[in-house]
């Protein structure tokens with residue numbers, strides 16, 4: 032039998048992410064502290080971020096995240112892998128956060144939170160960036176085209192100031208847009224994971240992401256193309 | 259060969275996320291790419307959206323305070339003993 036045909040317990044089967052996940056679960060069930068610490072480092076800040084959608088302030092969100100870890104440990108032996116570990120963990124987190132919000136008397140209709148109908152239908156670019164629709168030659172082509180950033184020095188692009196600008200632009204987004212861009216582009220989640228945890232449709236998720244990225248680009252444009 | 263119904267720049271800007279997410283129909287994807295091929299400002303726009311994604315990705319989540327890490331680790335050790 033050739034080497035390649037041998038089943039090998041150490042060789043990943045299926046997707047890498049799935050293999051990593053089962054290795055992580057086995058390590059946790061074995062009581063390996065390094066595995067737990069890695070998981071906490073990977074997800075705790077995102078848990079607080081998500082909890083803050085539901086509860087009043089950051090200190091409560093931190094408590095909710097800690098409670099969620101306790102809930103995760105208590106249920107870990109029952110985890111069957113019907114969803115990803117990440118999705119499962121964040122469901123525990125959002126359930127805790129909702130319970131806490133109810134106890135705090137914050138009875139927001141959570142489904143409304145994610146409805147894009149709730150948001151003003153703002154254009155992501157100022158309408159005057161484009162020529163009018165009845166323009167003889169170039170209807171809806173650029174009136175004020177974006178200026179390339181190729182001449183921006185790399186050290187400015189990667190500076191602390193630029194980073195603060197991006198963070199500031201994200202902070203001013205409506206909550207739903209801020210959450211989606213944070214999960215997708217900072218935490219690196221897939222659209223499927225975001226939809227599962229936030230319980231929104233893929234097209235809603237995409238609209239929120241689209242608006243968020245366009246506004247952050249616009250903020251960068253103002254900043255990088257000035258002087 | 260070009261498609262019958264070319265995109266405008268405004269339409270391209272509206273579709274950029276669907277394009278980057280691979281959600282356009284093959285026909286619309288072709289219209290999108292044909293427009294980019296002939297329109298330098300739209301190439302710049304798509305490139306800037308990609309740079310925006312990269313710069314956002316460089317942001318870091320907050321570090322976890324040591325006392326919270328310790329508290330969680332204590333909980334893990336207690337759980338292990340049960």
Ligand SMILES: [Zn+2]
Nearest residue numbers: 266267297300
């Ligand atoms: Zn164009």
